[in-house]
Amino acid sequence: xxxxxxxxxxxxxxKSSGKTTTAINIGAALAMKGSKVLMIDFDAQESLSxxxxxxxxxxxxxxxLFDVIDKRADINVAEYICHNDENDxxxxxxxLSDMNDLSKIIIAERGKEMxxxxxxxxxxxxxxxxxxxxxxxxxxxxxxDNALTAADYVLIPCWAAPFNYGPLANTIVQIEDIRDELNPxxxxxxxxxxxxxxxxxxxxxxxxxxxNYPNKICRTTISRTAAADTSLREKAAxxxxxxxxxxxxxxxxxxxxxxxxxx
Ligand SMILES: Nc1ncnc2c1ncn2[C@@H]1O[C@H](COP(=O)(O)OP(=O)(O)OP(=O)(O)O)[C@@H](O)[C@H]1O
Ligand SMILES: [Mg+2]
Numbered sequence: 001x002x003x004x005x006x007x008x009x010x011x012x013x014x015k016s017s018g019k020t021t022t023a024i025n026i027g028a029a030l031a032m033k034g035s036k037v038l039m040i041d042f043d044a045q046e047s048l049s050x051x052x053x054x055x056x057x058x059x060x061x062x063x064x065l066f067d068v069i070d071k072r073a074d075i076n077v078a079e080y081i082c083h084n085d086e087n088d089x090x091x092x093x094x095x096l097s098d099m100n101d102l103s104k105i106i107i108a109e110r111g112k113e114m115x116x117x118x119x120x121x122x123x124x125x126x127x128x129x130x131x132x133x134x135x136x137x138x139x140x141x142x143x144x145d146n147a148l149t150a151a152d153y154v155l156i157p158c159w160a161a162p163f164n165y166g167p168l169a170n171t172i173v174q175i176e177d178i179r180d181e182l183n184p185x186x187x188x189x190x191x192x193x194x195x196x197x198x199x200x201x202x203x204x205x206x207x208x209x210x211x212n213y214p215n216k217i218c219r220t221t222i223s224r225t226a227a228a229d230t231s232l233r234e235k236a237a238x239x240x241x242x243x244x245x246x247x248x249x250x251x252x253x254x255x256x257x258x259x260x261x262x263x
Contacts, residue, residue: 028236
């Protein structure tokens, strides 16, 4: 059973906007502050799982949801939760083929958008967490609808470039639809300008983000840096105390801003 203390945050937007990198660093930043954090990889690509060392995990979020769909009484949720020492947080990994099967099976369910919410509200183990972060895939599909229906907040990283700015409106429409129809409590925690660099394109896009989404856009922006590239790492950038590590500084500042916004 989820209690009121547990905050569920879905991280959602279009392709390659920095969702997984933001999930990893915000999750780790919250864990560094002493919070108990669970990360759920809800994207068949397995990027978040791979970062934490899981490849094609047998015990994965899709399997857990198959059990919920089958109304099995003997689900041992704890078996699906893995601890990651390196980043001091817990993770439920994903699996490419199981996640693809889930997308097809879930469509036939009554209350098809509610399956993840059913899981997170039904089991006591989830109420032990301060934060549950759900890394979504990049499409407007039923799994993202599930994440948004289960969440208290949605975080929207947006590559500060025109190609990512346009589709942002679609993401917001999807969020508003879910809020109006299924989850009135859902709030946009913030839009985050990511991959920021010194180009005119970026400057213009940032200006549009700040002008058109004045209440939603986070003051903290994330620069495009080699340190942010998670592909070859196992530990989140935020663990670096180096003043020269811009990514660490920015994601720590972003975590503080988000905590402020959740007050
Ligand atoms: N600020 C940044 N600077 C440089 N590289 C970054 C930055 N943020 C993310 N990356 C890299 O860019 C790629 C895409 O980022 P990420 O995986 O976080 O985006 P995503 O929105 O999760 O993508 P997808 O839609 O495929 O799930 C990754 O290789 C990541 O390591
Ligand atoms: Mg991703």
